[in-house]
Amino acid sequence: MQTRPLGATGRTVSAIGLGTWQLGADWGAVDDAEARAVLTASADAGVTLFDTADVYGDGRSEQTIGRFLGDRPGHGITVATKMGRRLDQEPENYTPENFRAWTDRSRRNLGVDTLDLVQLHCPPTAVIESAATYDALDDLVAGGAIASYGVSVETTAQALAAIARPNVTNVQIILNPFRLKPLDEVLPAAADAGVSIFARVPLASGLLSGRYTAATTFSADDHRSYNRHGEAFDRGETFSGVDFEAGLAAVAELSAALPEDVSLPAATLAWIAALPGVTSVIPGARNTRQATANADAAALLDGGFELDAFDAVVRDVYDRRLRADIHPHW
Structure with a gap:
């Protein structure tokens, strides 16, 4: 597993991390044993970045990670959590007092004195x-509540605003074959500033897994059922904002371009991780099979797969099928 520097923190994190939204809520039920098994499989495969948030399962994801790491001394894993969605996303709610309350709660959930990395959770542009x-974030660092901070964003404009701040460690942004706009300005700006990029929603809510068809359905408590048009939160968070049928057509074309021994999810994760400026890709996993397969995709970075050829296909499919609908947004 390749590792990369995490901004100016002195830490390194794995090229493939683990997103843990699935272990909290909004993807259907996952029991505690399954959640712990996913964490174990990921750590055993060399993953050293767990990304979570205080609202995933109302703290369940953080608590699960905290218990797991508490039983694994010397784990070497960086936990990146997020804050800012426990109240309405209005600028007046992003106060030093709320920052302190939210980080104190996450510290209790994770069982630590100092949080490794706290990211604002897609706050309004005015906050960024x-x-x-x-x-306020610098004060939390000075007080020892957090070691570093970053920003998770919805748009490239928000990313560029965050990157311009001198003490920002990382920016987390949606980046995958359905969302190429960050390649234009965000990745170069982050590289120039020494800011890490975490690529979130790398498999477009599973659409880039290649497992779905037009007949696929999702449970009522799964955001892929209730948020396809932004009914609950930004629609770009579900299938990266791509229409489901249009996404299936793009997936078929991307899959057809791969050799038989390389899956679309593995190719996608490796392609993102290989982009200049990307520090880590953070796919989610609901079971150990997915967790291990995600981590194993890092092997494609070491040769044996024509990343440049796949890059050309990704850009061509995006330009023909998706750019007009996706690029003007986010």
């Missing part, structure tokens, strides 16, 4: 652009 936001 405000100097007061970063003053």
Whole structure:
């Protein structure tokens, strides 16, 4: 497993991380034993970045990770959590007092004195652009509550605003073959500034797994059922904003371009991880098979797979099938 520097923190994290939204809520039920098995399989495969949030299962994801790491001394895993969605996403709610309360809660959930990395959880643009936001975060670092901070964003404009701040460690943004806009400006700007990029929603909510058909259905408590048009939160979070049928057509074309021994999910994760400026890709996993397969995709970075050829296919499919509908947004 390749590792890369995490901004200026002195830490390194694995090229393939683990997103843990699935272990909390919004993807259907996952019991505690399954959740712990996913964490174990990931760590055993060399994953050293777990990404979570205080609202995933109302803290369940953080608590599960905290218990797991508590039983694994010397684990070497960086936990990146997020805050800012426990109240309405209005600028007036992003106060130093709320920052303190949210981070204190996450510290209790994770069982640590100092949080490795806290990311603002897709806050309003006004919050990202405000100097007061970063003053409050700097105070948390100075007080020892958090070691570093970053921002998870919805749009490339928000990413660029965060990257411009001197103490931002990372920006987390949706990046996958259905969402190429970050390649234009965000990745070069992050590389120049020494800011890490975490690529989230790398498999487009599973659409890039290649397992789905037009007949696939999802449970009522799965956001892929209730948020396809942004009914609950930004629609770009579900299938990366791509229409389901249009996504299936693009998936078929991408899959057809791969050799028989390389799966579309593995190719996708390796392609993202190989992009200049990307520090880590953070796919989710609901079971150990998915967790191990995601981590194993890192092997494609070491040769034996024509990443440049796949890159050309990705860009061609995007330009023909998706760019007009996706590129003007986010």
